[in-house]
Amino acid sequence: MTSTPAAAPGPGGPAAPGPRRLHLPAGRAADGPYAVRVTPESAGWGHSSLRILELAPGGSHTFDTGDSEWIVLPLGGGCEVGCADDFGHGTFALTGRESAFTGVSDFAYVPRDARVTVSSGGGGRFALTGARCTRRLPARHGPAAGVPVELRGSGSCSRQVNNFAAAGVFGCDRLIAVEVLTPGGNWSSFPPHKHDEDRPGEESVLEEIYYFEFSGHDGTPGLGYQRVSPSGPGRDTDVLAEVRDGDVVLIPDGWHGPSMAVPGHHMYYLNVMAGPGADRAWLIRDHPDHAWIRGTWPEQPVDPRLPFYRAPEPSR
Template sequence: MRSEATPFHLPSGTAADGPYALDIGPEQAGWSHSSLRVVELPPGGAHMMDTGDSEWIVLPLSGGCAVTTGTGETFELAGRESVFSGVTDFAYVPRDDQLHLTSRTGGRFALTGARCGKRLPARYGPAADVPVELRGTGACSRQVNNFAAAGSFACDKLIAVEVLTPGGNWSSYPPHKHDECRPGEESQLEEIYYFEIAAAHGTPGLGYQRVTPSGHGRRTDVLAEVRSGDAVLIPDGWHGPSIAAPGHDMYYLNVMAGPGGTREWLICDHPDHAWIRATWPDQPVDPRLPLYTAPAGEAR
């Protein structure tokens, strides 16, 4: 699944398998917990899978769907036109269950997963309840949709968020890591970045992702030009920046999980670049953010 030249960068289509446009699991990634699948359904299409030893969140990337569990619970997801058009609702399906997707109009759906021990109840996540955070300022401004952040939605192991970066900005900056278990200071989390880049003037978008060795684990080292449908695996290392080319807004979905007994996102900034945070109070947040506005009557 991974080439020798770029073992952690998976260009669009290279990690496709069966019904999935993207299929990353512990076996393929060579780690223990985090998974991401992307399934594309035509109008009237359907997909079924066993959840096995993992918990899963169904997150519409485009289009809407119905999610039915093995016990017959059904959640209708309104979805969205695209990842750049708004926050979406989602559905959580526990381990040791079945997940059945149907879509009347078709669409693309991310299945974010993590191996876990506890079996939590299946639930619906309303779009209106997703906390939207504007992080950083100036050229480091970005938007984070914390739909399954550790403090936003209950899971056993899974942590997942969406990040939107206006064209020309840097996100995942300063570079940071979470590859050691240091109670109260740093979590050990495997991470997947899945990218979509907005086209402009008829031209497909691109961006760049950097990962540098931290001295722990595999010494992951990545400098990748990323395009829509690409993924980057981060088992360890300092990751960032994620750079959006001018004129092309960048979206990425982060999926994280790890062996820690507490579900938390604790990071350590790279000591050479942490100073950038001290400059943020002196700059305004990029006025292009948020990249979209919640519909009238919805509090996001």
């Protein structure tokens, strides 16, 4: 069951007409060169964006950043990112990786009001995570060696978080983005949590996008499940979705979690977050019925399948 409440205008402009689609199966959000294209307008909110760009060997794509800052993150393959803006011209060679299950990737940050070209000699798949912003920061390279790899939870709640653009880790104006890898059979985004109210020092308002990929087995594709439940009056987001490779779930509000990886198939999701707050902060509130689970974690070992990998050592 997936509920699709009616769209409402967001701070960035009017939402797309018709029912608001929160679970976007692979292909539903495709647009032109993008396998996924989620904009503030299509999502019915004001800040967060995601594009998944697939390039054939030797392919390239140019786009204008407009009023948003972006991070180009290789999901599979490597690329060059060229950026031209008032700060000058710069090109960043991204080594990338075979897949999100094989290693941390380097990435490139590009500011608003710039023209960007992504090109790949070997081809690949690249995530463009974006957020509307006001400050224009310099374009720069984020090395894989600088990505903190965190093991979160324990037992069947064990997961790995690659905090490549977490608040306090990499400098952006509004954008927060991380990767989460969950071993098959485990639950992540648990206990369910939310960030849809402004509670200074306790909770921040953030729109969130989940983009999913899975490890296959003998040619069988993986799958998982994503739950989002209403968090209060006026916040009626209600989703229970079977998710597969390339699916997207939009979370304008509500308790989100768990994200469940079926046994035998590891789950990857990319989280993109941004909001209207003056501070770029990820402040969450746990669901009161399930917050107690955190107290059990010290009694259990972390899943021995983790970490899938560590960040590489810095080059000398």
